[in-house]
Amino acid sequence: MDIQNIVQSQSTLFVKDILVFENKDDVETVLPFFADGYPGLLFHQTENGLTIQPHGKKMPTIFLYGQTIKPIAIEVNGPFQIIIFQFYPFVLRAFWGINPEDINDRCHDLTNGHENEINKMISEILLVPTIPEKITIIENLLLDYFEQKRNKLDFLIREVIQYIIDSKGTIPIKEIAKKEKLNIRTLERRFLKETGISAKQFAKIVQFQSSLNQLTTKDFSKKSDIVYANGFADQSHFIRVFKAFTGMTPNTFGKM
Missing domain, CATH: 1.10.10.60 (Homeodomain-like)
Structure with missing residues (x-):
């Protein structure tokens, strides 16, 4: 399994790290996560879906997660690509109008509701072959959010x-x-x-x-x-x- 930590200079004001996990083998993978202080956005491309434990919850293709205070694990069966944008914890309210405390140890599905640009972005990501191209598409949307909503950031x-x-x-x-x-x-x-x-x-x-x-x-x-x-x-x-x-x-x- 390949693990990468990428920092994109354009978004460092609100993105702490960009993490990439990739496995091309048809095996079960368990990725443990502990409290780190940073909420984030997770995109995954998998054949059999992605499950968060101990909740046993199958997750959508892209979602926000809040403060992870209790330990969790990501389970994936088969090949996968996972891209995580770790945010400095002051952007959820400004970018998405979320009360951050409401999603502590929880997630927010970005594919539901009025976020049409999210579903459009997913379609674009699935058309490009490389991880750097996928990261650029996500980052460009986040930079647009930043330009539109920077006056709401504390x-x-x-x-x-x-x-x-x-x-x-x-x-x-x-x-x-x-x-x-x-x-x-x-x-x-x-x-x-x-x-x-x-x-x-x-x-x-x-x-x-x-x-x-x-x-x-x-x-x-x-x-x-x-x-x-x-x-x-x-x-x-x-x-x-x-x-x-x-x-x-x-x-x-x-x-x-």
């Missing part, structure tokens, strides 16, 4: 998100509020409205993801290196947060 919250990412989730939210000259309650209210989670929860997810990356890449000599590199109070704090987002301890995860 760029202050975009700045707050970047502060949290840059600090790996360890910067106190009250410190960010002070930098932005905002009352902390105002910041938290705006953050929740635009992202679907609180700034503190987003920071915890970013902190968890940093530790997960370090554990996955085995970039440590001993487990305590991960604890202190990512700002956890102690090892029990790290284990508690890790288990909350993965359903398993770091030791169990490391043996997978």
Whole structure:
């Protein structure tokens, strides 16, 4: 199975990453996903469909997903192409008029309703042979959305998100509020409205993801290196947060 991580310069203001998963073999594939703080848009081309577990739900060809807080897995039988646009979590409301909190751990079908441009886009994607061409078609639609709706985007919250990412989730939210000259309650209210989670929860997810990356890449000599590199109070704090987002301890995860 091929996995690619692509960043397109034109859309980096609102797209964090573009992920591509591809398998040409006739086998069953399971892709686990844990909380990462970023909602997104997923397009798939499969012979037998794509199912989200543990919900057991067959998914449409293209859909939005909200904050993934509980661990999930994507199941596909047979060959597939999956393209995921990961968004910075401040665009769902502006681009699609969705209350982000309403689709936490849920999805929104873009092929239903009045989104005629989505179905037209799917038809165009299915006509082109290469993944870069498919990505360009999706990105062009998103750039059109951006040009039409950029005045609805809360760029202050975009700045707050970047502060949290840059600090790996360890910067106190009250410190960010002070930098932005905002009352902390105002910041938290705006953050929740635009992202679907609180700034503190987003920071915890970013902190968890940093530790997960370090554990996955085995970039440590001993487990305590991960604890202190990512700002956890102690090892029990790290284990508690890790288990909350993965359903398993770091030791169990490391043996997978």
